[in-house]
Amino acid sequence: MRRLPPVHELPPGYREVYHLVLLEPGKILLVNLLALLPLGAALLLMAGWWALVVRARGLFPGPAVPWWLGLLLALLIVLPLHEWLHGQAIRWAGHRPRYGLLLSKGALYATADNALFPRDAYLVIALAPLVGITLLGMGLVVALPDSIGYYVALAVVFNAGSAIGDLWMAAVVLRYPRSALVRDEADSLRVYTRA
Numbered sequence: 001m002r003r004l005p006p007v008h009e010l011p012p013g014y015r016e017v018y019h020l021v022l023l024e025p026g027k028i029l030l031v032n033l034l035a036l037l038p039l040g041a042a043l044l045l046m047a048g049w050w051a052l053v054v055r056a057r058g059l060f061p062g063p064a065v066p067w068w069l070g071l072l073l074a075l076l077i078v079l080p081l082h083e084w085l086h087g088q089a090i091r092w093a094g095h096r097p098r099y100g101l102l103l104s105k106g107a108l109y110a111t112a113d114n115a116l117f118p119r120d121a122y123l124v125i126a127l128a129p130l131v132g133i134t135l136l137g138m139g140l141v142v143a144l145p146d147s148i149g150y151y152v153a154l155a156v157v158f159n160a161g162s163a164i165g166d167l168w169m170a171a172v173v174l175r176y177p178r179s180a181l182v183r184d185e186a187d188s189l190r191v192y193t194r195a
Contacts, residue, residue, distance in 0.1 A: 006094035007116040007181065010192060014181060018191040020172055022165050023107060031164055039161030042134070046141070046153040053142050053149075062145020070151035078155040079108055082129040082162065086110035089128040093121045102187055107165075109186040116192070119173055122182040126170040130163040 022031065087097030087110040095112035102109060117125060137156035141149040169189055173182055176191055183190040 007118070008114050010116065010181065013194050014192040015195045016190055017176070017180075017193050018172065019188065020169065020190075021188040022168060023102070023187040031168070034168070035161040035164040038130075038164055038167060039157060042157040042160030045134070046137070046156050049138055050141060050149075050153060054146075057142070060145050060149075062147040065147050065151065070148075071154065074151045074155035075158065078133060078159045079162070081133060082159055083108045083110040085129040085132045086125060089125040090115070093117050093125060100186065107187065111184045111186045114183075116181040116183055119176060119178050119180040119182060122173055122184070122189075123170055125184070126166045126173070130160060130166060133159045 021027075083099055087099060090097040090110060090112045093112075093115075095115040095117075097110050097112055099108070099110050101107070134156055137152050137159075140152045144152060172189070173180070173191065176193055179194060181192045183192070
């Protein structure tokens with residue numbers, strides 16, 4: 001994919017039309033409840049995928065992995081990987097990613113300071129971890145022993161649930177024309193359109 005030229009300044013004629021603060025106190029409970037939707041969808045996807053894989057290649061037992069270690073590693077790997085994929089998409093969009101942690105909100109993030117993204121580029125940035133980790137996880141379930149693949153599948157499910165903010169922001173951005181610009185602000189976004 002060709003790297004995009006960076007946009008830092010709002011072009012003439014653009015104005016802010018929407019500001020979404022996703023992790024404000026009134027929305028945190030709703031965000032967490034809505035996370036059950038992609039989590040459930042990913043659970044069904046990975047269970048179905050697992051059944052297809054086992055049917056096609058048979059059981060592939062591997063070394064015993066203590067449940068607590070598998071779960072801990074799945075979480076410790078998938079959370080930074082999720083943000084790293086956002087960062088790689090930000091880099092593709094021509095900006096330098098900055099990573100951080102909002103301790104008060106319990107959220108990791110990847111953003112780019114003072115960056116404006118064309119709507120479609122922002123959609124790539126928002127959805128890159130969900131799509132990338134799901135596809136990677138599906139491939140690893142095929143290649144790895146079942147005892148490890150199980151935790152990979154759990155990581156995919158966990159990632160899908162944690163991608164609810166990305167899905168929400170993508171849904172908001174899709175309401176605007178392709179010419180819209182989006183500024184990501186770690187836990188919020190601003191949408192600009194031509195006046």
